[in-house]
Amino acid sequence: MSTIYTHSDSNKRKTWMLLSGFFVFIIFVGYFFSYAMNSQWILYFAVGLSAVMSFVSYWWSDKIVLKMSNAKEIKFEDNKELYRLVENLCITAGLPVPKIYIINDDAPNAFATGRDPEHAVVAVTSGLLRKLERSELEGVIAHELSHIGNRDILIATVVTVLVGVVVLLADWFARWTFWGGGRRRDNDREGGQLQLIIMVAAIILAILAPIFAYMMQFAISRKREFAADADGALLTRYPEGLARALEKIASDPEPLEAANRATAHLYIASPFKGKKKKGFFARAFMTHPPVEERIAALVGANGVRPFTKKT
Numbered sequence: 001m002s003t004i005y006t007h008s009d010s011n012k013r014k015t016w017m018l019l020s021g022f023f024v025f026i027i028f029v030g031y032f033f034s035y036a037m038n039s040q041w042i043l044y045f046a047v048g049l050s051a052v053m054s055f056v057s058y059w060w061s062d063k064i065v066l067k068m069s070n071a072k073e074i075k076f077e078d079n080k081e082l083y084r085l086v087e088n089l090c091i092t093a094g095l096p097v098p099k100i101y102i103i104n105d106d107a108p109n110a111f112a113t114g115r116d117p118e119h120a121v122v123a124v125t126s127g128l129l130r131k132l133e134r135s136e137l138e139g140v141i142a143h144e145l146s147h148i149g150n151r152d153i154l155i156a157t158v159v160t161v162l163v164g165v166v167v168l169l170a171d172w173f174a175r176w177t178f179w180g181g182g183r184r185r186d187n188d189r190e191g192g193q194l195q196l197i198i199m200v201a202a203i204i205l206a207i208l209a210p211i212f213a214y215m216m217q218f219a220i221s222r223k224r225e226f227a228a229d230a231d232g233a234l235l236t237r238y239p240e241g242l243a244r245a246l247e248k249i250a251s252d253p254e255p256l257e258a259a260n261r262a263t264a265h266l267y268i269a270s271p272f273k274g275k276k277k278k279g280f281f282a283r284a285f286m287t288h289p290p291v292e293e294r295i296a297a298l299v300g301a302n303g304v305r306p307f308t309k310k311t
Contacts, residue, residue: 015223036202046168062113069258071101071123098122107256108249111266112144120148139242143232152224166213170206222289243298250291
């Protein structure tokens with residue numbers, strides 16, 4: 001029977017398998033485009049530029065996200081109960097106490113950011129504090145602390161580098177082809193046919209590569225959510241609290257006004273409300289796993305709740 005323990009280990013393995021596959025995909029795309037364009041420096045420049053952009057994002061993304069979300073830092077005196085809850089979970093997890101921010105929004109949601117546990121931030125909405133019970137709020141905070149402890153921000157930054165490389169290479173190849181970079185003079189007929197085949201294949205790859213790159217990025221993001229659910233449940237020893245919190249957050253009709261496409265993946269559940277689309281491509285581009293699947297993983301197979309608080 002699948003349990004939260006095996007689920008956590010499984011999703012962590014799948015994350016690293018996806019990352020390894022992503023690296024292989026990057027090497028293949030880079031080599032193919034470089035061969036088609038007969039220029040290695042383009043690949044090196046794309047990697048370098050993406051790395052610089054991601055470096056900036058890694059060091060200052062927390063400030064950017066908090067500013068975009070209109071989050072305000074609070075001190076111990078502002079909300080003693082919330083601070084003590086976070087402190088107690090941090091002691092259990094062996095983590096430094098992060099800075100705590102409040103987003104003045106009626107929709108219940110939360111996210112964690114920061115480049116490492118020593119520079120981490122947990123942000124919760126005012127709606128979350130008002131609508132959840134203590135055990136449910138504890139489950140949400142434990143989930144976000146698990147993201148911090150698992151260094152998910154670092155993984156997200158690495159994936160951003162890889163996606164950036166693919167998108168830049170595909171864009172530059174498209175521009176290079178448009179301006180006639182692919183027209184070579186080749187008197188050898190077989191060589192010309194081979195070059196034509198390579199060019200057609202490279203054009204197809206330039207169209208599909210960014211799509212596959214984003215699909216892999218979202219797949220990794222979903223696996224990290226499953227892993228954080230599992231580790232958060234292990235931290236509180238009470239998975240039902242997190243399961244009920246996810247159910248309340250998903251069923252709440254209030255949209256999160258502070259969220260946008262750039263920050264949506266950070267939240268514990270999708271901040272956008274509306275009819276959920278189904279199908280392979282809809283699921284492939286989801287930033288979060290379906291809440292129903294997350295709850296099922298937390299409560300156990302066939303609705304059985306095999307987890308009890310440990311003394």
